Amino acid sequence: MQKISYQRHRFPPHVIQHAIWLYARFSLSYRDIEDLLAERGLDISYETVRRWFVKFGPGVARNLRHSRSTPSDYCHLDEMVIVIRGKKYWLWRAVDNEGEVLDFLVQPRHNAKTAIKLIRKLLKKQGVIPTRIVTDKLRSYHVAFKSFGLVAEHIDNKRANNRAENSHQPVRRRERKMQRFKSPGSAQRFLNIQSATYNTFYLQRHLVNRENFKQYRSDAFDVWTAASAAA
Numbered sequence: 329m330q331k332i333s334y335q336r337h338r339f340p341p342h343v344i345q346h347a348i349w350l351y352a353r354f355s356l357s358y359r360d361i362e363d364l365l366a367e368r369g370l371d372i373s374y375e376t377v378r379r380w381f382v383k384f385g386p387g388v389a390r391n392l393r394h395s396r397s398t399p400s401d402y403c404h405l406d407e408m409v410i411v412i413r414g415k416k417y418w419l420w421r422a423v424d425n426e427g428e429v430l431d432f433l434v435q436p437r438h439n440a441k442t443a444i445k446l447i448r449k450l451l452k453k454q455g456v457i458p459t460r461i462v463t464d465k466l467r468s469y470h471v472a473f474k475s476f477g478l479v480a481e482h483i484d485n486k487r488a489n490n491r492a493e494n495s496h497q498p499v500r501r502r503e504r505k506m507q508r509f510k511s512p513g514s515a516q517r518f519l520n521i522q523s524a525t526y527n528t529f530y531l532q533r534h535l536v537n538r539e540n541f542k543q544y545r546s547d548a549f550d551v552w553t554a555a556s557a558a559a
Contacts, residue, residue: 329391331559332384341558343370347377348385349552352525355501384556386517389524391555396527399454400424404462405446405469406492407438408499412509419515420446423495428530429523430454434512440471447472462488498526528552 334341343365350361358374358381365372402425407418418438422430431450435442443466451457460481463469473482502522509515528551531544 329394329554329557330387331557332387332391333559334384339370339372341556343372344380344384345388345553345556347372348381348388348556349525351377351381352385352388352521353529355498355505357505381521382517385521388552388556389521392524392528392551395551395555396428399428399430399456400426401456401458402460402462403430403450403458404492404495405443406464406496407466408496410434410503410509410515412512412515417512417515418442419496419499419519421492421495422446422450423492425491426530426532427491427495428527429495432516432519432523434516434519436512438466438468440468443468443472444475447476447478451476462492498522525552528555 332341334344337344347361347365350356350364351358356364358377361377362372362374365377404423404425405421406423407420410417410419415436417434417436419432419434420442421432424430431446431453433442433446433449435445458478458480460483461469461473461478462483462485464486465484469482469484473480499519499522502518503509506518509518529545529548531541531548533541536544
């Protein structure tokens with residue numbers, strides 16, 4: 329992992345790291361975080377928190393992704409509508425069979441060209457060729473698979489794609505809290521950081537006992553600490 333330089337900043341690295349973690353991990357606004365930090369005696373404006381997130385968040389997200397193990401070769405693809413400044417955009421997303429976010433793309437089009445772009449990005453970044461792909465009945469996926477010559481099992485059943493549908497919920501919560509995204513670029517940048525953090529702390533606590541959950545959570549905090557470590 330590449331360590332992050334926090335030089336020439338008034339506050340120590342652990343304060344900056346904590347502010348970034350709060351915004352990436354929970355459905356909080358910058359003003360919410362300003363109040364939480366004020367309760368601890370820290371006079372930090374919400375604009376400062378925003379600048380920290382924009383400046384240091386991408387580096388933390390990159391380190392978090394490098395720390396992840398090889399993803400599953402089962403993936404679910406789906407798309408959801410987001411409205412930005414009154415215009416409809418599509419958030420295309422790929423998740424594995426455990427619900428972890430593999431990749432995403434914010435685009436103004438809902439067609440085969442965009443589906444091809446998503447799959448190309450997915451194959452390039454993950455380095456794993458899927459053996460099973462679940463989608464809804466959008467025909468664009470069939471065109472995209474043929475263009476890449478994918479031989480993976482393709483299940484185009486909306487009910488079978490609940491894993492991807494459920495993974496949209498955290499994004500919807502953040503979209504409401506942020507009063508919608510302000511631009512496609514800002515949505516892409518935010519989701520880049522949010523998805524990496526979500527994957528790190530996605531522990532599926534309902535499937536493990538309390539002792540195992542506490543160990544997994546402790547491991548997740550260790551990963552975050554290493555990913556945001558100061559140079």
